[in-house]
Amino acid sequence: MAKHIETFKSWSETIMADVAALKALVEASGSDAEARRLAAGALAYLVTRLDLVPDHEAGIGALDDVMVMRVCAQLASGHGVDGVPAEHEITLSRLANEAEQIADFLGTASYDKLRQYCARLSETAVRGRSAAQVVSDEAARTALYRELEDEIKKSVPVVITDPDDAELRLKAYLAHKLK
Secondary structure (H helix, E strand, O other): OHHHHHHHHHHHHHHHHHHHHHHHHHHOOOOOHHHHHHHHHHHHHHOOOOOOOOOOOOOOOOHHHHHHHHHHHHHHHOOOOOOOOHHHHHHHHHHHHHHHHHHHHHOHHHHHHHHHHHHHHHHOOEOOEOHHHHHHOHHHHHHHHHHHHHHHHHOOOOOOOOHHHHHHHHHHHHHHHOO
16 A cells, blocks of 8 residues: 555655646647646645645645646646647656556546546636636736745655555545545
8 A cells, every 4th residue: 555655755756847847838828728727726736725635734745736736737638738848748748647646546436536626726716816817817827936936945855654544544635525
């Protein structure tokens, strides 16, 4: 069971590159509008205080963030990500492919609920800004990016002492919130 937690934990180490790729998609005017909104929704999720797993939850608080980024990248890839620089396109492809590991961890029914949740992020306002506003309005985008920088600076390395317990708690949070 612990292999999933170790994988998810390792994803937190690539957050800077992952965020940069999602930003590139938000700004890629040649990409599908829904793909851009999904990227904006994923980025806004990172600054959401009350998300699926509270950020203060020991060891697992950041894992839902890296999971949501991957599911949103997978959803966005189905719409088209044209116009994204090659280095970021590679990162987006990696994120989308890694979402399969989340499906393996959660099982089909729970993963489908997570995908539905992530799909709704493209329509969800965070801190008074919708994903569409982030895509179309430079001031809204700049404000979100500033908040992301602050959030990433405050983040601490993910420390998990009991991977089996962490997996149980992560699944429990997700099952409870994704009804």
